[in-house]
Amino acid sequence: MANHEVDDITGVETTGHEWDGIKELNNPLPRWWLWTFYGCIAVGLGISVLYPAWPLFGGPTPGVLGYSTRTELSNDLAAAQLAQAGLIAKVAATPVADILIDADLNRYATAGGASAFKVHCIQCHGTGAEGGVGYPNLNDDEWIWGGTIDEVYATITHGARDPGDPDTHYNIMPNFGADAILEAPQIATVATYVASLSGLEGGVNTPEGAQIFADNCAACHGDDAKGKPELGGPDLTDQIWLYNGSLDSIVAQLGKPRHGTMPAWGVRLGDTTVKELAVYVHGLGGGR
Numbered sequence: 001m002a003n004h005e006v007d008d009i010t011g012v013e014t015t016g017h018e019w020d021g022i023k024e025l026n027n028p029l030p031r032w033w034l035w036t037f038y039g040c041i042a043v044g045l046g047i048s049v050l051y052p053a054w055p056l057f058g059g060p061t062p063g064v065l066g067y068s069t070r071t072e073l074s075n076d077l078a079a080a081q082l083a084q085a086g087l088i089a090k091v092a093a094t095p096v097a098d099i100l101i102d103a104d105l106n107r108y109a110t111a112g113g114a115s116a117f118k119v120h121c122i123q124c125h126g127t128g129a130e131g132g133v134g135y136p137n138l139n140d141d142e143w144i145w146g147g148t149i150d151e152v153y154a155t156i157t158h159g160a161r162d163p164g165d166p167d168t169h170y171n172i173m174p175n176f177g178a179d180a181i182l183e184a185p186q187i188a189t190v191a192t193y194v195a196s197l198s199g200l201e202g203g204v205n206t207p208e209g210a211q212i213f214a215d216n217c218a219a220c221h222g223d224d225a226k227g228k229p230e231l232g233g234p235d236l237t238d239q240i241w242l243y244n245g246s247l248d249s250i251v252a253q254l255g256k257p258r259h260g261t262m263p264a265w266g267v268r269l270g271d272t273t274v275k276e277l278a279v280y281v282h283g284l285g286g287g288r
Helices: 031-050 069-093 103-120 149-158 184-197 207-216 247-255 265-269 271-282
Strands: 014-019 022-025
Touching: 069 103, 069 271, 103 265, 103 271, 149 265, 149 271, 184 207, 184 247, 265 271
Parallel strands: none
Antiparallel strands: 014 022
16 A cells, blocks of 8 residues: 555545546445445345245245245135135036126136136237237127127137037138139129228229129128128128238139138137136137
């Protein structure tokens, strides 16, 4: 220290370090700061002794108190499951339509269905169940396979075009273009007719288009084009479209249709979870 000079301006001894003519003053840390720092070290050491802390090959040191957040979590989960056991059993034993009229059971099933939806359904239907191109919006009141609670339950249970479920919903729209069922001018004519039913740009309602529709499309979509849920035929008169809403997309679908699939969740998730999902989806606002 005797070799360190004293700064002329501050009167504080320097550390002897200098950078580009700038000298470091030897200002000690405040006592209160040092004691706080030492206190934190002491508290940290105490905690590491009292609670699990130091990693070893066989696991962390258990700590003098033997406390474990994992054990606490396991106990809380076990208590929650025990408390829910009665409601879970009641959901399992109650027809899905009757769950809707039981306020407490409906509330519990909706909460469980919301959790299951976030895990299994948002990948296709979106976090808000708003859907996307090729994936139905579950908030509106247009349902390809029906929107009653029993129909929603059946759709979730068996899926759509699931090759592993013999009871899955199944329909196939003909390849009117690829299989030469209709010629290109006929497809253009009926496409403009269909577009006109919902007011899409380029839509033209012609007798020729109406006749082609009646001969080839009405069987699944209905004479009034309002759809047949029992056959999976969508309503073509609204503004809701699974594969965009444009004249070009209608032409493309007529030429070589796209057919989406939905997994049969009954085997994967079990009947109780499927009921909860059905109650939640039905309650999003579009259920009938």
